Amino acid sequence: MLFSAYFRLLHAGFVLAREGALSMISTKGLPPALAPLRAGIWLGRLIERPSVRQTGHVDRLNRALNRLGPTYVKFGQTLATRPDVVGITIANDLAGLQDRMDPFDAALVPGILAAALEGKAAELTELSAPIAAASIAQVHRARLVPAKGPARTVAVKILRPGVQARFMADIESFYAAARLADRFIASTKRLRPIEVVETLDRSARLELDLRLEAAAISEMAENIKDDTGFVIPSVSWDHVAQNVLTTSWVDGIPIRDHAALDRAGVDRKALATNLLQSFLKHAIRDGFFHADMHPGNLFADPANGNVIAVDFGIMGRINRQERRFLADILFGFITRDYRLVAERHFDIGYVRKDQSVDDFALAIRSIGEPLHGRTAADISMARVLGQLFAITDLFDMQTRPELVLLQKSMVLVEGVARALDPELDIWTVAEPVVGDWLRRQAGPVGQIETLGTHFKTMAEAAGRVPVILAQAELALADYHAVKHRRYDPLMRWSVIALMAIAGATLLAVLWRVLTLAG
DSSP states (O other), X not given: OOHHHHHHHHHHHHHHHHTTGGGGOOSTTOOGGGHHHHHHHHHHGGGSOHHHHXXXXXXXXXXHHHHHOHHHHHHHHHHHTOHHHHOHHHHHHHGGGTTBSOOOOGGGHHHHHHHHHGGGGGGEESOOSEEEEOSSEXXXXXXXXXXXXXXXXXXXXXXXXXXXXHHHHHHHHHHHHHHHHHHHOGGGGGGOHHHHHHHHHHHHHHHTOHHHHHHHHHHHHHHXXXXXXXXXXXXXXXXXXXXXXXXXXXXXXXXXXXXXXXXXXXXXXXXXXXXXXXXXXXXXXXXXEESOOOGGGEEEOTTTOOEXXXXXXXXXXXXXXXXXXHHHHHHHHHHTOHHHHHHHHHHHTSSOTTSOHHHHHHHHHHHHHHHTTOOGGGOOHHHHHHHHHHHHHHTTOOOOGGGHHHHHHHHHHHHHHHHHOTTOOHHHHHHHHHHHHHHHHHSHHHHHHHHHHHHHHHHHHHHHHHHHHHHHHHHHHHHHHHHTTOOXXXXXXXXHHHHHXXXXXXXXXXXXXXXXXX
């Protein structure tokens, strides 16, 4: 690990502590195992600016995160959606990180486009000043006049020059922090900090290639082509490069501008329901979802109340097992079946098998029951998160890094939805999507899909059998080649064992398919 990574980490910690970031963390709900963290927060608060200690107001965190780098800005964007956790004042201040950051020098734009798109750059005319600027890129409005086809208005997204180097430096610092935590704080090992950072690292690298974002838009468009209420732009593939993305222009009211939504007559309750249900459809039905749904990336169409989403640089993907886990967890909370919630946590490996399912179900009940029948305005997410953290420590729950993006996205979406509708009943809104999907999975169509998945697994396993047999044949040939020199019982039994493995594999696959079909 480079010394510079530790230095950047130390500098970031100093800046955040100085600007009062640690004052947002309540130490009351932290379990005893995290006593070192409690002590660290106490020490860090000693260097807070006097104004923060005296007034309790954190008014410069926005600028501090912006100065530290793009990954810190991403963290601030998430916090901005949770005024119920960090407070309304801080959340409002951090909202500026979503799309109102300082743009880079406009004089650089023509050269960037010419280098990236070559001759196609000339087809982008009437380029505006930046209309939105975030940590990774900025967006311009332009007129696309192609050689063939009608002219149209487009959005041109351009990566910030040098952003990749800054991102990688940030990630290197996160690796340093993760390794320190993993080595010196035993209670964090179950959180698997290094693997979590690896997940964020992969996500960041994908976000820095706008060709992959264009592909993500294309895939999501296919998934939602028959849906209503959720709209995304289309890609102009001739005007896409690693650092440039051109899409159709979409008009809408920023979803965070509640006053403008009200003036336009947009039903905010319906909008919140649509947003939450759309996200659940994408995650549970498709296994592919927008993983950066902060308010700066969301708009509302005043004509029909549709949600319009932009910026698909961070996408989440979960497999069939993980989708079933999410659906069952939500359905368990909806129906107050806490035993189901507990069992699914054991099934997917969040909780070790040596723990008690009954005790864990009881702990889940202690969280779920106070939430039932409550609106979003009545729920303190800060208290819920504190209780969740205490339970994860009590049952030594293991982090699943592949679900980190899903969990982060659910926090974002739920925060935006509850801001639109403080009376939102999350369970009532989620039930139609979750219940319909589970009922479909239990029905004939779902069983056929499940069987198809197992047949695919069988085919893949069966495809490996010839390789095993070929290896056995080669081993047998080698055996015969040396047999006249010496008798090698080990070789003989190795060949027999290899052939037995091949046969057992085939029989196991066939038995699995027959039992599933039955």
